[in-house]
Amino acid sequence: MRTKLLIVFSFLFLFTACKNDNLIKRGDSVEVAYQKAMAFYEKGDFGEAANAFDTVTRVGRGTEYGQDAQYYLAESYYKDGQYLLAASEYDRYVSFYPRDERREEIEYKAAMCYYQMSPRYKLDQSETREAIERFQLFNNRYPDSEYVTEAAQRIDELRNKLAHKSYEAAQFYVRTEQYKAATIYLDITIDRYPETQWAERALVDQVRTYIDYADNSVAGRQAERYSEAIEAYETFIQLFPNSKYRAEIEDAHDEARNKLANAPEPVDDGENLGRS
Numbered sequence: 001m002r003t004k005l006l007i008v009f010s011f012l013f014l015f016t017a018c019k020n021d022n023l024i025k026r027g028d029s030v031e032v033a034y035q036k037a038m039a040f041y042e043k044g045d046f047g048e049a050a051n052a053f054d055t056v057t058r059v060g061r062g063t064e065y066g067q068d069a070q071y072y073l074a075e076s077y078y079k080d081g082q083y084l085l086a087a088s089e090y091d092r093y094v095s096f097y098p099r100d101e102r103r104e105e106i107e108y109k110a111a112m113c114y115y116q117m118s119p120r121y122k123l124d125q126s127e128t129r130e131a132i133e134r135f136q137l138f139n140n141r142y143p144d145s146e147y148v149t150e151a152a153q154r155i156d157e158l159r160n161k162l163a164h165k166s167y168e169a170a171q172f173y174v175r176t177e178q179y180k181a182a183t184i185y186l187d188i189t190i191d192r193y194p195e196t197q198w199a200e201r202a203l204v205d206q207v208r209t210y211i212d213y214a215d216n217s218v219a220g221r222q223a224e225r226y227s228e229a230i231e232a233y234e235t236f237i238q239l240f241p242n243s244k245y246r247a248e249i250e251d252a253h254d255e256a257r258n259k260l261a262n263a264p265e266p267v268d269d270g271e272n273l274g275r276s
Contacts, residue, residue: 024052030060034069041072046080067097071106078109087113108147111135115154121164132158156195163193167202174205179213183228194239204245206232207252211259219264226260229253 022040024033037052053073060066074089090110094103111134117127135151135158142148170185186209189202207229214225233253236243243249 024055030056030063030065033059034065037069037072041076044079046076050076050080050082050085067100070096071102074106074109078113081116083113083116086110104142104145104147107134107138107141108145108151111138111151111154115158118158118161121161121168125162125165128158128161132162159193160196160198163189163196163198166193167198170202170205170209174209174212177212177216179209179216182209183213190235200236200240200243200245203232203236203239204249204252207236207249207256211252211256214259214263220266223260223263223266226256226263229256230260 022036024036028036033052033056037049037056040046040049040052050073053069053076056069057066057073060069070089070093074086074093077083077086077089087110090106090113093100093106094110097103111131114127114131114134118125118131119127132155135155138145139148139151139155145151166185166189170182170189173179173182173185183206186202186206189196190199190206193199210225210229210232214222214229217225230253233249233256236245236249240246
C-alpha cells in the first residue's frame with residue numbers, strides 16, 4: 001500500500017512539475033512567455049492560452065510579441081466560446097493597431113462574436129442588432145472583401161430573426177384580442193423587414209386582423225377598418241402575386257368587401273370618444 005502511495009505521489013509531483021514548466025514564470029523573457037502561450041493555443045487549451053497571452057500583452061506591450069499576443073488572446077477567447085471577451089479583445093486590437101493588415105479579418109470576427117451571442121428570437125435581441133450593425137459596417141468598409149457575401153447572408157438571417165420576434169408579438173396581441181396593438185406589430189414586421197418570409201405572412205394576417213378589429217369596433221369605425229383590410233390585401237397582391245397564401249387572402253378580401261358594403265356610415269371621431 002505504501003509503495004502504491006509513493007508511486008501516486010511521484011506521478012503527481014512529476015505532473016505538477018511539468019505543468020509548472022509550461023506556465024509563464026517571473027524570469028521568463030517575452031519571447032519565452034509568448035512561446036509558452038502558443039503551446040497552450042496549439043494544444044487546444046484555449047483557457048490557459050488566454051491567460052498566458054493576456055500576460056504577454058502586458059509584459060510585451062510595444063513589441064511584436066505583444067501585438068501577436070493581443071491577436072491570439074482574442075482568438076483564444078473566441079475558440080473557448082467566450083464571445084463577449086473575444087469581441088472586446090478584437091476591438092482592443094483595432095484600437096491599438098488601426099493600420100494593421102489583419103484589421104479586416106478582425107472586424108469580421110468581432111461581428112461574428114455578436115452573431116454567436118444572438119439568442120433565439122423570443123429573447124432580448126440586443127446582440128442580434130449589434131451583429132447586424134457590425135456586419136453592415138464591415139460590408140460598407142470592405143466591399144471587396146472575401147467575407148462580404150457571408151456577411152450579407154448573416155445579416156439576412158439575423159433580420160429574419162428580428163422579423164420573427166415582431167411577428168410573434170403581433171400574434172400575442174391577436175390571441176388576446178388587442179387588435180390595435182396587433183396591427184402595429186404587423187406593420188412593423190412588414191415595413192422594417194419586407195424581404196423576410198414573415199412580412200408575407202404578416203400581410204395575410206393584417207387583412208384578417210383588420211376584419212376582426214372592425215367586427216369588434218363601434219359601428220362608426222367599422223367601415224374604416226374593413227377598408228384598411230382591403231388596402232392590406234392590395235399591398236399583398238402587389239408584393240406577392242404568386243404567394244402560396246393567395247387563396248387564403250382572397251377569401252379574407254371577399255369577406256372584407258362584403259362587410260364593408262353593409263357597414264354603417266362612418267361618423268365623426270367626436271362621437272366615438274373613449275371607444276374603439
